Amino acid sequence: MTDKLYRHIGVPVDMAHREKLGKALTTAMELARCYDARVTLVAVTSPAPGEAAHNPKEFRAKLAAFAAELAEDAGVPVDAQTEVIGDPAADLDKALDRQFHELGVDLVVMASHVPGFREYIFHSNAGFLASHTDLSVFVVRG
Amino acid sequence: MQQSTDSGHQSGDEPVDEPVDEYVSDFEVGQDNVQPFGLDFHQPVFAISAIAVIVFVAFTLAFPQLAANWFGDLRPWLTTKFDFFFMAAGNIFVLFCIALIVLPVGKVRIGGPDAEPMYSYASWVSMLFAAGIGIGIMFYAVLEPMNHLLTPPLGMENLSEEAQRELAMAATVFHWAIHPWAIYGIVGLALAFFAYNKGLPLIVRSAMYPIFGERVWGWPGHVIDVLAVFATLFGLATSLGYGAEQSAGGLSYLFGISEGHMVKLTIIVVITIMALISVLRGLDGGIKILSESNMIMAAVLGLFVLLVGPTLTTLGAIFDNTVAYFRYLPALSNWVGREDMYFMHDWTTFYWSWWIAFSPFVGMFIARISTGRTVREFLLVSILAPSFIFIVWMTIFGTGAMDQYFLRGYEGVVDTVRNFQPELSLFMFLAEYPLATLTSGIGILLVLIFFVTSMDSGALVVDTMTAGGKIDAPIAQRVFWCVFLGLIGIALMEGGGLSSLQALALATGFPFGIVILLMSVSLYKGLAAELQLLEAQAEAEAEAEQAEGERA
Numbered sequence: 162m163t164d165k166l167y168r169h170i171g172v173p174v175d176m177a178h179r180e181k182l183g184k185a186l187t188t189a190m191e192l193a194r195c196y197d198a199r200v201t202l203v204a205v206t207s208p209a210p211g212e213a214a215h216n217p218k219e220f221r222a223k224l225a226a227f228a229a230e231l232a233e234d235a236g237v238p239v240d241a242q243t244e245v246i247g248d249p250a251a252d253l254d255k256a257l258d259r260q261f262h263e264l265g266v267d268l269v270v271m272a273s274h275v276p277g278f279r280e281y282i283f284h285s286n287a288g289f290l291a292s293h294t295d296l297s298v299f300v301v302r303g
Numbered sequence: 304m305q306q307s308t309d310s311g312h313q314s315g316d317e318p319v320d321e322p323v324d325e326y327v328s329d330f331e332v333g334q335d336n337v338q339p340f341g342l343d344f345h346q347p348v349f350a351i352s353a354i355a356v357i358v359f360v361a362f363t364l365a366f367p368q369l370a371a372n373w374f375g376d377l378r379p380w381l382t383t384k385f386d387f388f389f390m391a392a393g394n395i396f397v398l399f400c401i402a403l404i405v406l407p408v409g410k411v412r413i414g415g416p417d418a419e420p421m422y423s424y425a426s427w428v429s430m431l432f433a434a435g436i437g438i439g440i441m442f443y444a445v446l447e448p449m450n451h452l453l454t455p456p457l458g459m460e461n462l463s464e465e466a467q468r469e470l471a472m473a474a475t476v477f478h479w480a481i482h483p484w485a486i487y488g489i490v491g492l493a494l495a496f497f498a499y500n501k502g503l504p505l506i507v508r509s510a511m512y513p514i515f516g517e518r519v520w521g522w523p524g525h526v527i528d529v530l531a532v533f534a535t536l537f538g539l540a541t542s543l544g545y546g547a548e549q550s551a552g553g554l555s556y557l558f559g560i561s562e563g564h565m566v567k568l569t570i571i572v573v574i575t576i577m578a579l580i581s582v583l584r585g586l587d588g589g590i591k592i593l594s595e596s597n598m599i600m601a602a603v604l605g606l607f608v609l610l611v612g613p614t615l616t617t618l619g620a621i622f623d624n625t626v627a628y629f630r631y632l633p634a635l636s637n638w639v640g641r642e643d644m645y646f647m648h649d650w651t652t653f654y655w656s657w658w659i660a661f662s663p664f665v666g667m668f669i670a671r672i673s674t675g676r677t678v679r680e681f682l683l684v685s686i687l688a689p690s691f692i693f694i695v696w697m698t699i700f701g702t703g704a705m706d707q708y709f710l711r712g713y714e715g716v717v718d719t720v721r722n723f724q725p726e727l728s729l730f731m732f733l734a735e736y737p738l739a740t741l742t743s744g745i746g747i748l749l750v751l752i753f754f755v756t757s758m759d760s761g762a763l764v765v766d767t768m769t770a771g772g773k774i775d776a777p778i779a780q781r782v783f784w785c786v787f788l789g790l791i792g793i794a795l796m797e798g799g800g801l802s803s804l805q806a807l808a809l810a811t812g813f814p815f816g817i818v819i820l821l822m823s824v825s826l827y828k829g830l831a832a833e834l835q836l837l838e839a840q841a842e843a844e845a846e847a848e849q850a851e852g853e854r855a
Contacts (some may be wrong), residue, residue, distance in 0.1 A: 208421065209499075210505060215502030250585070250777065250778055250781075251584065251585020
């Protein structure tokens with residue numbers, strides 16, 4: 162038990178674009194099964210109505226349901242953690258990093274898209290997290 | 304398409320007599336958005352706003368003289384033709400707020416019955432200030448009381464010194480207390496209620512849902528949102544114009560730099576760059592830090608002036624001015640049979656239109672920080688607290704300046720009013736007190752930082768408005784609006800200066816005034832329905848409990 166490589170895998174979830182997470186989630190579940198680790202989905206929202214939910218309460222419920230669904234499919238313990246912040250567009254990366262540290266996650270598995278024009282000026286979330294955090298980050302493309 | 308259980312509003316296995324929530328929509332935030340190049344904005348609100356702004360900036364920069372002439376004629380036309388509209392609307396908004404406070408709908412809680420406040424009263428009020436009105440208090444605190452002293456409103460000439468002072472202060476307070484905050488209160492409350500209680504997107508059109516129904520997601524809504532964007536941009540550009548004028552005036556006064564054209568343009572460019580940095584740092588890393596530090600700095604400056612100025616007179620005057628304000632309020636807010644057209648048109652009507660133009664911006668900000676308060680609490684605090692702070696601030700600076708004039712015979716401030724150099728009033732006033740260079744420096748710094756926070760929060764709000772209510776749209780869009788706010792400021796400085804800025808604020812204030820009148824009706828309908836819904840729910844729960852009890 163003591164030589165388990167990973168115990169707790171964190172996966173950032175964009176609730177508005179869940180369809181883009183497939184590969185990253187599969188990867189996280191496979192790794193969790195391999196190392197007998199547990200998974201926590203982390204999502205960030207604001208108090209205002211958004212694409213994914215009308216309010217934080219509904220958002221939390223949706224994320225929890227999503228986690229339960231994944232846990233049942235993969236047979237891996239999956240928890241959900243929602244953080245409500247004022248300005249998700251600017252502070253998403255910092256909020257994710259903080260949550261992963263508070264949760265004591267030892268590996269982050271996250272989806273990223275192929276860097277495009279915008280990434281030359283504004284960093285992508287995965288890029289920021291991978292280069293600024295002291296955690297291990299597994300960036301899954303595609 | 305969408306399952307109604309998803310939206311958090313129950314349906315399905317309810318009893319038949321359950322009250323129906325008629326102001327619930329299946330509309331989803333961002334459903335009309337497009338995502339070119341990884342951006343995310345509303346179609347067509349973004350396109351219309353962006354193209355109109357680009358065309359406007361290009362036209363004004365290409366034909367500055369023509370633009371200056373047009374805008375120069377626009378302002379007197381609007382203030383003389385529509386003075387009754389602005390004056391009446393201002394009074395209606397105040398009366399409507401009082402009605403909401405005393406009527407039973409006042410107990411509806413924003414964010415639902417269980418919502419808890421996110422911010423303390425103190426940080427709530429300081430954010431209200433820093434959002435946009437900061438530059439105004441720096442520009443007008445000395446200027447306005449002295450102007451009304453020299454040219455008394457209501458045609459009241461030959462008053463005693465005491466009465467003259469009171470009238471000048473009452474007239475100043477009239478423009479900065481209660482009325483503006485009632486306007487912001489209505490817009491903020493309407494936005495907050497329909498977003499946090501009804502789950503509609505945080506955009507102005509949502510506040511019209513009870514009037515337009517589902518059509519609000521179509522063209523009537525597009526028009527309303529585009530109007531809100533324009534009002535915000537031009538209302539803010541006016542504020543920025545004041546900031547540029549005053550900081551250029553201050554710098555030339557302090558360091559002898561010529562107060563030229565290039566200086567003002569350079570200031571706008573430098574500030575835009577600083578605002579961009581603040582934009583990239585986000586709400587907590589940018590605006591919040593800057594506005595908190597600015598509030599502290601402003602408080603220090605106010606306290607310093609209070610102490611080196613006529614401290615006891617000022618403290619007494621705070622009460623007297625409040626009383627005088629209420630005494631003159633009926634006469635000042637009436638527009639029928641007035642003969643003091645200079646005061647009513649150049650000051651009151653202009654202010655009212657400026658506050659209206661500013662209301663979507665300040666309203667969005669208030670809405671975002673006011674969940675968990677009841678309607679009554681929200682209106683009482685957001686109207687009375689800033690009004691009181693304004694009375695104190697204006698009294699500190701106004702009383703000081705009047706004492707300099709009456710007791711010491713100092714003409715420095717009065718000369719800036721007579722010679723149309725309003726940007727220098729504050730600095731000539733501070734020059735009479737110790738540490739003038741330091742306090743003037745702080746004054747300039749305050750103006751510049753208020754300038755940065757206004758641009759940053761303005762870009763944030765316009766971005767949300769053009770992204771269909773999304774507050775997590777890519778930062779690149781805020782950068783776009785921030786840059787164009789700076790460009791509008793530059794274009795209008797080129798095409799006629801401050802009077803053009805004011806004309807545009809007036810021109811956007813007029814249609815948006817109509818929007819707020821409609822919004823008031825809509826808000827009342829929404830609140831009344833909500834109250835009925837809550838009461839019916841409470842009744843149903845009580846009945847269920849009773850039935851339970853009987854069974855047991």
